Amino acid sequence: MIRLSKCSIDETDYDSVAGALRSEYLGMGPLTIEFEQKLALFLNCDPENLCTVNTGTSALHAAIESLRLPKPSKIAVPNITYVASLQSILMSGHEPVIVDVDPKTLEVSSETISHLNGSGVVALIHVHHSGKIVNYENIADACKYAGITLINDAAQSFGSYYLKDNRIPNDNSIVCFSFDGIKNITCGEGGAVFSNNVDFINWIKDFRLLGVQNDTLARSRGDRSFQFNVKDTGFRYHLSSINAALGLSQLARFDFFAKKRLELVAEYEKQLVMLDKVQSLYHPQCTACPHIYVIWCENRNELRDFLNKNDVQTGIHYQPLSYLDVSNTNSDFPNSEKVFQHILTLPLHVDLDAVEVTKICELIRLFYSS
Ligand SMILES: Cc1ncc(COP(=O)(O)O)c(C=O)c1O
Incomplete structure (x- = not known):
């Protein structure tokens, strides 16, 4: 059978994951931070603007929650997408507004976004279907004009380009990647969130560790916090060292x-x-x-x-x-x-x-x- 999709694994992946196992440090730790630094190099951004999570779905959930919108708020989502895009809105306690797609791109068009002006929609999950990014400037402009925060569901488009040579947008939007088993690179399961707005990223860094404040810093030293404060609800969404090790060898290829x-x-x-x-x-x-x-x-x-x-x-x-x-x-x-x-x-x-x-x-x- 010719398979529809699959990962591509070689000796460098076996070695990298074996190295993580041998270190006997399997949770989120220095390898996770190294993966974030290498991702930042690849995306040509500051590591401050990016953090990893354990799936693309949790990346979307964290991105929505980081906006701190009153609940329920209206969030638009294309009708043609994976159910993860919809579930991320529902699990945040918001109201999904499903919108039709352009049949040529399978994505929401800038015209459709313009029609959302005045509808009460405050954010849009914009899905980059098939790994492409069509008319990003028009999409971003239409969102800005309609007062809509843009969350890019880039689960399928890791490594594609936004504007000329940039792999990520230079605006106030959020970008969510997936590194699940069949994506452009895989961590087994994994995801990442990027934004130029460090407030969103810093908030997600605590959110992914059950809301424990500054635990990311402790874990980057192979340590963890024992005395801490928690201000908000958080989830267990961090990326393990095993998954990060696979992400590192995959990114290199x-x-x-x-x-x-x-x-x-x-x-x-x-x-x-x-x-x-x-x-x-x-x-x-x-x-x-x-x-x-x-x-x-x-x-x-x-x-x-x-x-x-x-x-x-x-x-x-x-x-x-x-x-x-x-x-x-x-x-x-x-x-x-x-x-x-x-x-x-x-x-x-x-x-x-x-x-x-x-x-x-x-x-x-x-x-x-x-
Ligand atoms: C468009 C889209 N959004 C979100 C996701 C969710 O990513 P993950 O499987 O890493 O949770 C996927 C994964 O297939 C996807 O294709």
Whole structure:
């Protein structure tokens, strides 16, 4: 079976994780802080502006809580996203406002954000679908104009670019990354939050350690606090040394990962371009490290079954949130409805090769010619 997605693990990862185990210091400690410093170097930011957490979902939850909004406040979220984006709003005790997406980008457009002006929405979870970042300046401007705080759900877009050469935005927004088992780099499970606003980050540093004040400082010395104060609710969201060790070795190979993902996507693009029943939703100019490869196709379910029977795993990113009972909405989402009927995610991961991409494209050609 050709897998839809997977991590890519080599000897450097085994060695790095074994080193953490050998140190017999497994909780959050100096390795976690080293990972944060290396992440900051990679993102070209000050380590003060960033902190790690144990999942992308906790990154989103922490980011929302760090805004200290009155509860419940209205927070917008695209209808086409992973349920984590919605749950982070619900677990913070806020009210989700689900909005439709642009069918070409699968993301919320700046026009949609402008229409939220006056709706009472105070924040938006903006999901960078597939690992791309489309029209970031327009999105950020529309949010600013509408008085909406921008939380970037960059779970899929670690290593992609915002503006020219910057990997992170130079504004007052928050960026949340995921390093789960299949992301652009993996910690096994892990996440990180970035913001230019150090107040948000400092608040999250305590929040991730049950609200224990300044425990991050103690743990960076391999120590922990025994006498402390707690002012706010906090969660057990810190990143362990084992997960950080894997993140360190994965980050060191990021350039290789990005190059391989770009080459595989270029191969798909070349081979699928002549098929009129298939359209690529890839945006090359907005993607430095593609996370998933999504096509818009006719007879999606039949094609999916055909590929599955021929040992090719595919996915659907995503079923609309509005289909879930928990979303509690009666609104219409015409774009999302259409998107959901036509999108198909083809295999993309670092251990895939061009021969397998050719096999997948030949099967798609065969399906439409029969
Ligand atoms: C768009 C999006 N947001 C949030 C998450 C949650 O990240 P994690 O799995 O690290 O909790 C994911 C993970 O798949 C995601 O794709």
